[in-house]
Amino acid sequence: MNVDTIYALSEFYKMFGDVTRLKILNALSDNSLCVSEIAEQLQMTHSAISHQLQVLRTQNFVKYEKIGKTVYYSLADEHIQIILKYGYEHIQERGSI
Amino acid sequence: MNVDTIYALSEFYKMFGDVTRLKILNALSDNSLCVSEIAEQLQMTHSAISHQLQVLRTQNFVKYEKIGKTVYYSLADEHIQIILKYGYEHIQERGSI
């Protein structure tokens, strides 16, 4: 693996390495949701959610569609869910909880 | 997913979210290596490597065996490699590089 790949990989995995982002990804794994819905679900400010959604957009973890004044976010592709599921299984097996 | 799981998952993925740790994991994917070998391979101080190995130990990413005064580290299990490989493929497909 070359250096650029390593850097890209670390940026990629970093997305999963924050509780707020994981909660967002988890919330989006079922439905697409707008910023307000996510904020309410996570009990956090719109601003905090919006900032994290921007981070997730930068890494192409989420896609979005603007309808009127609300923006609906959803997971960019099934890889995200697969990786989440894999990590989840790993945690379960380990009994790290 | 409950809150504890989310926290454990974020801690788990955090391990992959740092360039130094990724390099260490990558280096260990072939062989087991001692601290000095890793340090030399990554061109970093023993101390920095040792600190990161401790972090990786905490999350059970690596196992180690002490022979004489040298400590040989290796990946704890094949999950680590699988997740690394999966992320790598994701990056490649995306053409994020």
Add this chain to the structure above:
DNA sequence: TGAATATATGAACATATAATCATATAATAT
């Protein structure tokens, strides 16, 4: 048009994290 609503974003602040430096521990060799 002006007010209200939804989201985005820049700056500031607080916290977390990684590397360094100094030192400690442990094993070996002289």
Add this chain to the structure above:
DNA sequence: ATATTATATGATTATATGTTCATATATTCA
């Protein structure tokens, strides 16, 4: 026993990251 080598670790420092606060933008509605 003392010196050397390999690793570990605590404290400090520098940087990165996440949240908040204030404000901007965009869309809808009265």
